[in-house]
Amino acid sequence: MPEQPAFNVLDSLQGSHSPSPASGNAVCSRKGCRADAGWQLLWNNPRIHTPERRKIWASCSEHVGWFEDYLQTRGLWKETVPLGAHTPPDTAAAPEGA
C-alpha cells in the first residue's frame, strides 16, 4: 500500500486553517480599521466566560483608547498589553525551565 505522508500533512494544514490574532501580523479589531495592531486588550465577560478566561482583541495604537473605554464602560476590561509582550494565562501551557 503506497503511503503519502506529505499529502496528509498538507491536508491537515489546510483543514485546520484559522485566524490567530494573537500571533504574527495581527490587524486592529476596530471595525473598518486595517492598521497593524500594536496592542492586545484582554477582557472577560463574567456572564458568559469563566473568571480565568481571557478574550483578546488586537488594536492599533490609534484605537487602543477606544477599546479600553468600550470595555471599561461595560466592566469587561482586564488588561492592555503591548502585542507580543505578554502571554495570556490560558495559552501559557508550560512554565519555563520545567
Ligand SMILES: [Zn+2]
Ligand atoms: Zn485601529
